[in-house]
Amino acid sequence: MNTVVSEGIIKVTSQCKACDHCSFICPTGAISGTLGQKHQINVGKCINCGQCLISCPFGAIEDISMVEQVKQALKDPRKTVVVQEAPAVRVALGEEFGQPPGTNVKEKMYAALRKLGFDQVFDTEFTADLTIMEEGTELIYRVFNALGVEGYEDIGPLPQFTSCCPAWIKYAEDKFPRILPYISSAKSPQQMFGPIAKTYLPEKLGVNPTDIFVVSVMPCTAKKYECSRPEMIASGFQDVDAVITTRELAQMIKEAGIDFLSLPNEKADRFIGLSTGAATIFGATGGVMEAALRTAYELLSGEILDKVEFKAVRGMQPVREATVEIPVKQLGKVIPVNVCIVTGIKHVDSIIEDVLNGRSNYHFIEVMNCPGGCINGGGQPIRRDTY
Structure with a gap:
């Protein structure tokens, strides 16, 4: 995973037409090049957001894929492969199968993930609630600190x-x-999910934590960078093993020959509790x-x-x-x-x-x-x- 970080998530391919559109889109000035010359991405400045990728009119920009890692884990009988999906995925995935933008296809998405072989299918909403509990409480403590309330002097x-x-x-x-x-100081919902999936979940399922493989389906290319940050090992292992995007999940479903729109509606597995x-x-x-x-x-x-x-x-x-x-x-x-x-x-x-x-x-x-x-x-x- 360190290779992904050092080499960057987003790549300009040989299909680049040097139109300069990506340089205009990039929010950090990470893309260099002039009209007529293949453009380059400065990994140090790139924030891995992928806005250049989705805006390129020639499809000449790609993000590094972790799909093969996921497929290998799904084939490994020793692995318990669990997956989480962000809320933004459910209202976009349907577009890849001809549905109008904004169509909520979460129940068919859950069914598709099980068809692909995922052992446990969870929703990121639960750990989004955890993030909010942490972030909201931290805000209160910071307000108390600013007001001079005793006992909160060391808060940010x-x-x-x-x-x-x-x-x-x-x-x-x-x-x-x-x-x-x-x-x-609160982690993102994705990174809160990882440690719980590798600590609490193995106890619940009766499996070895080393055999848990955690996959995220995200609307965000930068999540691939986030999961590979070296500090994201709260569980004692890499907390999230691989991230695939909404597009990549759609491609996996199509490659598997799954008739997405004909799938039955299914529910996500219960992780710990309900979400809000x-x-x-x-x-x-x-x-x-x-x-x-x-x-x-x-x-x-x-x-x-x-x-x-x-x-x-x-x-x-x-x-x-x-x-x-x-x-x-x-x-x-x-x-x-x-x-x-x-x-x-x-x-x-x-x-x-x-x-x-x-x-x-x-x-x-x-x-x-x-x-x-x-x-x-x-x-x-x-x-x-x-x-």
Whole structure:
């Protein structure tokens, strides 16, 4: 897996027509080349988001594939192969089989995964809830620290940035390392799933942890980079063994001769418990923010929300802001929480500069690299017929 990190996830192939479209799309200036010359990707600057890949009109950019690793694991009788799928996959996979964009095909997806040979089929929603519990609680602690509440002096500063998007995290590490203390310490749902799948699940299934092979189906090419980061070994093993994209899952289904649309509707296996609607909205910009605010509101106020939707944080503008009034039972007063949602890395620099120079009045900032959020990730179906 270290080879993947050192060589990069995204590659420009020999099919490059040197049209320069990818250079225009790249949010970090990682692609170099001039009109008429094959372009190159600077691995140091690349955040593995795959936006160049899905935008290339000639299909000349590819992401490194882990499909063969998955196929080998599925053939190995010693392996228990478990799979998780992100919420954004279920509403995009159907496009590969002629369904209208946005069609929810999760129950047929579960059936297809079992047909492919996966032993356990889970939904990432459960660990998305874990991420929100961690991130929402951390936000509360940071607010208490800022208010001078005793016992929270060692908690990180405000504002708190979200930590779910691996492309955003790499961008922050590469360009703004001083902002790292402001980023939530919570792992992404994918990386929370891995350790549980290799610790709790072996006990539940009665198998050796070394025989568990964890696969993620993600809308995001950067998740391939995330799973191979050397620190992602909380279980004592590589927590997530392989990531395949929505496109790659569709290709595996087609290669296996599975009639996807004729499959019966099936349910995911029960991992530990049920998931909430908060996990479902992760795939859209503002979703992580909204879910975290729901958690923070209930924990701080001690009240169950009558209306669980924070519509002020929704929308498609690249930068959105809102103020949410949250009653804090412990302090006996209402606190205005200022939030900001950024969709698209190219819009985040000025916000970071304001934070580092003490000019920001935000408490919580969500950053997603891909326009509109994970639903438009680099691993989603490509509609070149719309060009």
